[in-house]
Amino acid sequence: MTALKPVGFFLAGLVCVFCFSNPADNNSELKKISENVYVRIVSPDSNAVGNAGVVVFERAALVFDTHFTPEAGREFLAQIRSITSKPVRYVVNSHFHPDHTHGNQAFNDALFIGSTITRRDVLNVDLASMNRAVATAQGQLEKLRRDTAQDTAAAQGQHLRDLKSRQDYLDTMSRQKIIPPVVTLDDSLIIQDGKSEVKLCWLGSGHTEGDTVLFLPREKIAFLGDLFFNEAIPNVQDACMLDWIKTLRETLKLEADKFVPGHGPVGSRKDVETFLGYLEEIKSLVESAIAGGSNMEQATREIQVPEKYSSYKFKDFFPSNVQKMFSEIKAMKIASSPMEGPPKMEREKAK
Numbered sequence: 001m002t003a004l005k006p007v008g009f010f011l012a013g014l015v016c017v018f019c020f021s022n023p024a025d026n027n028s029e030l031k032k033i034s035e036n037v038y039v040r041i042v043s044p045d046s047n048a049v050g051n052a053g054v055v056v057f058e059r060a061a062l063v064f065d066t067h068f069t070p071e072a073g074r075e076f077l078a079q080i081r082s083i084t085s086k087p088v089r090y091v092v093n094s095h096f097h098p099d100h101t102h103g104n105q106a107f108n109d110a111l112f113i114g115s116t117i118t119r120r121d122v123l124n125v126d127l128a129s130m131n132r133a134v135a136t137a138q139g140q141l142e143k144l145r146r147d148t149a150q151d152t153a154a155a156q157g158q159h160l161r162d163l164k165s166r167q168d169y170l171d172t173m174s175r176q177k178i179i180p181p182v183v184t185l186d187d188s189l190i191i192q193d194g195k196s197e198v199k200l201c202w203l204g205s206g207h208t209e210g211d212t213v214l215f216l217p218r219e220k221i222a223f224l225g226d227l228f229f230n231e232a233i234p235n236v237q238d239a240c241m242l243d244w245i246k247t248l249r250e251t252l253k254l255e256a257d258k259f260v261p262g263h264g265p266v267g268s269r270k271d272v273e274t275f276l277g278y279l280e281e282i283k284s285l286v287e288s289a290i291a292g293g294s295n296m297e298q299a300t301r302e303i304q305v306p307e308k309y310s311s312y313k314f315k316d317f318f319p320s321n322v323q324k325m326f327s328e329i330k331a332m333k334i335a336s337s338p339m340e341g342p343p344k345m346e347r348e349k350a351k
C-alpha cells in the first residue's frame with residue numbers, strides 16, 4: 001500500500017492556533033463586557049478555537065467572528081439566543097482564517113462583512129485549499145477501494161479503517177460551506193442602529209493582509225481579531241510582521257480601554273502594548289543576529305523566547321516568528337540597498 005498523506009488536518013496550516021483535540025472542552029459562555037456587548041473567549045483545545053463577540057443593537061445583533069466549525073457556530077448562536085431574540089443581521093469576519101470563519105453558515109441570514117482583502121483570501125486561499133484537499137481525499141478513497149478489493153484478508157483491516165477515515169473526512173467537508181464577505185471595506189465602515197455605533201476599520205497589514213478591527217467608540221471597546229494574541233505567541237504563517245508592528249500602533253490610537261484578542265483573554269491597553277513589545281523585541285533580536293552574520297538557521301537556533309514572555313502559550317510557533325521576521329528584514333535590506341554599480345576597483349579608477 002502506498003503511503004497516504006493525511007488530509008484530515010489540511011486546514012491546520014491556516015488555523016491561527018493548533019487544532020483542537022477535544023470538542024467537549026468547548027463550554028465557554030458568553031460574557032458581558034459592557035451594556036449590549038458580549039464576548040465568547042474559548043479554549044484553543046475546543047472546536048471553537050478562536051474568540052468571538054456579539055453587539056446587540058436596538059433592532060438587530062452583530063456577530064464578530066464565528067469560530068472554527070459549523071457546530072461551534074451553532075453553539076455560539078444558541079448562546080446568543082439566551083441573551084436576545086433579535087435577528088443576527090450582521091456577521092463581521094476579522095480575517096480569512098477558518099477558526100474565525102468556518103462557523104459562518106450558522107448565521108445564514110446575516111449580511112457577511114469583511115475587508116476586500118479578506119474576501120479575496122477566503123476565495124483564493126481557503127476555498128481553494130479546501131477544494132484541493134477534497135480532491136486529494138477523493139483520489140485516495142478511490143485508490144483505497146481498488147487496493148482493498150485486491151487485498152489479502154490480513155491487510156484488509158487497515159485498509160477498511162483508512163477508507164472509513166477518508167469517507168468521514170469527505171462527509172465533514174461536504175457539510176462545510178465557505179462563505180466570503182459580501183459587503184467589503186477598504187478603509188472603514190460605520191454601522192449605526194439606534195444609539196449604538198460600530199466602526200469597522202482596516203488599519204494595515206499584520207496577522208494577515210486583511211485584518212479588520214471593530215471599534216465601539218461609546219463603549220471604548222476594540223475587537224482586534226488576531227492582530228492581538230493575548231499572552232500567546234502568534235501564528236505568523238500569513239503575517240506581515242514588520243507591518244504588524246505599525247498596525248498595532250494604530251490600534252492603540254483607538255480610544256478603547258478593553259481590547260478583545262483573537263486568542264486569549266480580554267486585555268487592557270497595557271496588554272496590547274506588551275504584545276506590541278513582543279513583536280518589537282523579536283525584530284530587534286533578529287536585527288542583531290543578522291548584524292552578527294547569522295543566517296536564518298543560526299538565528300532560529302540562537303534566539304529563544306525572551307524571559308518576559310516565557311509564560312506565553314503556543315511556544316511551538318516561536319521558531320516561525322523568528323524565521324518570518326528574518327526573511328522580511330532580509331528582503332527589506334535587499335530592496336533598499338543601492339543599485340549595484342561597477343566593481344569598487346573600477347569606481348576608484350574612474351575618479
Ligand SMILES: [Zn+2]
Pocket residue numbers: 015016095097207226262
Ligand atoms: Zn488567524
